[in-house]
Amino acid sequence: MDFKALPKIELHAHLSGSIRRETLHEVWVRKKESGETSLEDPLIEMPVGKFDYNLETFFPLFSKYIYALCNDISALTYTTNAVLADFQSDGVVYLELRTTPREIPSAKITKDIYIQTIISCISTFNTLHNMKVNLILSIDRRNDAATAISVIDLALKYRSQGVVGIDLCGDPAVGDISIFQPAFSKAKSEGLKITIHFAEAVQSSTDKELWRLLEYCPDRIGHVIHVPDKVKEEIVRRKLGLELCLSCNVHAKMITGTYGDHHFGWWKETECPIALSTDDVGVFGSTLSNEYALIAEHFGLGRKEICELARSAIDITFADEEEKRRLREIMWV
Numbered sequence: 001m002d003f004k005a006l007p008k009i010e011l012h013a014h015l016s017g018s019i020r021r022e023t024l025h026e027v028w029v030r031k032k033e034s035g036e037t038s039l040e041d042p043l044i045e046m047p048v049g050k051f052d053y054n055l056e057t058f059f060p061l062f063s064k065y066i067y068a069l070c071n072d073i074s075a076l077t078y079t080t081n082a083v084l085a086d087f088q089s090d091g092v093v094y095l096e097l098r099t100t101p102r103e104i105p106s107a108k109i110t111k112d113i114y115i116q117t118i119i120s121c122i123s124t125f126n127t128l129h130n131m132k133v134n135l136i137l138s139i140d141r142r143n144d145a146a147t148a149i150s151v152i153d154l155a156l157k158y159r160s161q162g163v164v165g166i167d168l169c170g171d172p173a174v175g176d177i178s179i180f181q182p183a184f185s186k187a188k189s190e191g192l193k194i195t196i197h198f199a200e201a202v203q204s205s206t207d208k209e210l211w212r213l214l215e216y217c218p219d220r221i222g223h224v225i226h227v228p229d230k231v232k233e234e235i236v237r238r239k240l241g242l243e244l245c246l247s248c249n250v251h252a253k254m255i256t257g258t259y260g261d262h263h264f265g266w267w268k269e270t271e272c273p274i275a276l277s278t279d280d281v282g283v284f285g286s287t288l289s290n291e292y293a294l295i296a297e298h299f300g301l302g303r304k305e306i307c308e309l310a311r312s313a314i315d316i317t318f319a320d321e322e323e324k325r326r327l328r329e330i331m332w333v
């Protein structure tokens with residue numbers, strides 16, 4: 001089966017984590033030539049073929065390196081356009097990209113300007129290409145309650161320009177998610193869609209945290225790894241949409257074992273729709289077409305089941321009905 005040609009939906013992709021290291025290298029070369037950076041070459045910092053980032057080494061990669069390189073309008077625009085082009089050339093037909101609003105004082109970039117820059121790339125892309133893109137804004141677990149509310153306000157401000165929902169992400173080892181109740185309550189009452197990183201690591205999988213997150217009424221949940229039985233029952237009862245990321249979980253050793261041991265095998269027997277997703281293709285190196293190939297190989301899925309899996313993401317997109325209709329027409333049966 002040609003997994004690249006298979007029309008696919010990507011619902012869990014972090015913008016900064018989706019930038020290929022070759023793209024980062026191109027940004028670095030330009031900055032190096034103009035004396036704007038003293039950072040190490042991305043191809044040395046993140047050697048080609050190195051994907052074994054774990055949760056301890058993964059998060060600092062952003063705060064200490066990628067953000068320091070993607071720190072002006074030109075780098076943001078260049079890398080965002082490259083990420084969009086990469087997903088399109090992999091056969092993605094609908095993408096929900098997510099990003100954490102970030103201010104960059106050294107370049108006089110406010111969170112507003114950051115979002116406007118990304119939205120401008122997306123809207124130009126949407127007019128020119130078949131792949132349609134919407135944006136999700138992320139709250140980072142390290143944020144305080146006021147920052148979380150400001151993410152909701154930004155999402156509302158830019159809703160008419162393609163912001164469709166809110167995400168909760170960031171290092172699962174840090175933060176107290178109970179402080180985000182007012183933010184999620186506001187998002188919900190304003191009709192924004194909600195997706196949440198859920199039971200991603202043992203530390204973030206206490207009963208207390210998971211039941212609290214379910215109280216925020218997410219429309220989808222991501223990763224869904226260390227889930228106690230009672231919580232699983234509730235997820236299945238709600239038929240929540242699941243964003244499952246195979247290679248990321250294997251490379252980062254977030255699961256025990258390897259591809260065939262992934263919890264995809266358990267969830268696929270439930271009525272929860274699944275959106276197979278890449279998470280951070282720039283870091284973990286596995287494109288969405290490769291994720292489908294891995295699933296087919298390790299779970300013995302044939303063409304019909306793979307097409308059904310790809311289509312099962314349609315109903316859990318945060319897209320409008322017109323876009324869902326388009327997807328039902330173009331996605332393989």
Ligand SMILES: CNc1ncnc2c1ncn2[C@@H]1O[C@H](COP(=O)(O)O)[C@@H](O)[C@H]1O
Nearest residue numbers: 014015016017062098099100169170171280
């Ligand atoms: C293991 N998977 C993951 N779990 C939790 N959070 C993740 C993540 N992968 C990425 N991020 C979150 O996304 C940010 C980078 O993209 P943006 O700057 O927002 O575009 C990271 O800093 C982290 O907070």
